Amino acid sequence: MAQRFSSTRRGARLARRLAQAQLDIWGIPYGCALSDDVGLVVGELAANAVLHGRLPGRDFELRLEYGGGNVRVMVSDTRSEAGPPNAYTQSCFVFFGHGAAAAPNCRCTVGIDGRVTQALLTGV
Numbered sequence: 168m169a170q171r172f173s174s175t176r177r178g179a180r181l182a183r184r185l186a187q188a189q190l191d192i193w194g195i196p197y198g199c200a201l202s203d204d205v206g207l208v209v210g211e212l213a214a215n216a217v218l219h220g221r222l223p224g225r226d227f228e229l230r231l232e233y234g235g236g237n238v239r240v241m242v243s244d245t246r247s248e249a250g251p252p253n254a255y256t257q258s259c260f261v262f263f264g265h266g267a268a269a270a271p272n273c274r275c276t277v278g279i280d281g282r283v284t285q286a287l288l289t290g291v
Contacts, residue, residue, distance in 0.1 A: 179213035212242040243283040
């Protein structure tokens with residue numbers, strides 16, 4: 168699933184709500200630990216995209232992938248040129264703020280590759 172949103176607080180809120188609705192379509196019900204954790208991580212990544220990547224007329228994109236009990240969340244701005252050259256991965260509990268620390272029910276790995284911030288959530 169992929170969707171672009173405006174770089175506004177409303178866009179970040181819609182991204183979170185759409186992510187949880189998509190999980191429900193995939194059979195992960197609202198209110199379960201994985202759905203709640205994905206909502207928190209999407210909210211955090213979308214808020215970061217809005218806060219740090221906001222330029223007039225530029226959107227951000229949310230991509231979700233589901234398979235094998237894992238949910239991959241990818242958020243990127245829509246710029247076409249290459250991003251920072253160094254890719255790295257860290258635990259979201261160290262790398263991000265309050266939203267990620269509030270997701271203790273999953274194993275979560277976050278990394279930045281160019282202009283895409285990814286999180287892989289595995290329900291426990």
